[in-house]
Amino acid sequence: MAFMNKNAESRARRLFAGVNSSLSRTDPEFVEIISNFSQDETANANILTEKERMLCILAALLGCQGMGEFQNMLHAALNIGVDPVAIKETIYQxxxxxxxxxxxxxxxxxxxxxxQHGVRLPLAPQASTNEEARFERGLAKQVELFGPDMAKRQTDGPALRRNINRWLADNCFGDYYTRNGLNGQEREMITFCFFLAQGGCENQLRGHTAGNFGVGNGKEKLYSVVEQCMPYIGYPRSLNAMSIIDEIAAKEK
Structure with missing residues (x-):
């Protein structure tokens, strides 16, 4: 940490207490660059709450399969008091x-x-539906987020897509989106991050950009989401996501 600026060093000490890394010894200049950038410059260019920022970063690291940094940031999230339930719900979704x-x-x-942080597992159950209700509750959530055409997919969609359209309602939305532990804005925000980070999902990113707008995560907030994820996923996917945000925002004017 001797190479970090004071803001980055102070934040890193608070977030990463208990994290052991050899990089400070083997690659001090790399640690200086990434710490000053991710824990000072980008962290301070931020309209998100600390909880939102951490959930976005964890979701992005899931999306890009960044296991090592996911573990570091999970320590950080727990160190600053992010609810373990919210973290688990992010992984489940x-x-x-x-x-x-x-x-x-x-x-x-x-x-x-x-x-390691003293969290007792398993956590309290968060399910709010059951086998009989999951399809109807999930479909209702789809319609709420994306409009009545989602219901038409169940009756008017191609016959060969009947199974997956039903699974999108009862599993993707019924099993996950109806759970407690995260609110609707948070669930749409992390879903945006999953698509943003894994790449190759531009059509889905467009749909969930509109979904985010619908639950109140506006253009400025989504730009901030991308900015906070950018150090962990790189510039190309971040710039592509910003272009999609602009595209969907222009259509909704």
């Missing part, structure tokens, strides 16, 4: 957009870190 194959290891790693 990522499964709908990234798949079990890409989230299971992150969940196992998160459990280990939470236990």
């Amino acid at each position: 990522a499964t709908a957009y990234l798949g079990i194959g890409r989230t299971c290891d992150f969940l196992i790693a998160a459990n280990g870190i939470m236990e």
Whole structure:
């Protein structure tokens, strides 16, 4: 930390207490660059709450499969008091957009870190629906976010897409979006981050940019979301996301 500016050093000491890294010894100049940038310059160019910022970064690291930095930032999130329930809900919801194959290891790693921080597992249940209601509740959430055409997909969509359209309602939205632990704005925000970070999901990013606008996460807030994720995912995907935000915002005028 001797190479960091005072703001970055102070923040890093608070966030990363208990995190052991060899990079300060092997790559001090790299640590100086990334710490000064991510923990001072970009962290201070921010309209998000600290909780929102941490959830966005964790979601982006899930999206880009940045396991090592995910573990560092999870320590940081817990050190500053982010609710473990909100963190778990972020990982759970990522499964709908990234798949079990890409989230299971992150969940196992998160459990280990939470236990290091004295969090008792399992956490309290957050489900608010059941097998009988999950389809209707999920479809209602889709319609709320994206309009009545979502319901028409169940009746008017291609026959070969009947299964996946139903699963989008009962699983993606019914099993995840109806859970407690995160509010609607937070769930749409982290979903935006999953698409932003994994790349190749521009159509879905367009849809969930509109979804974010619908729940009150406006253009300025989404720009701030991208800015906070950018140190962890790089400039190309960040600039592409900003172009999509501009595109959807122009259509909604």
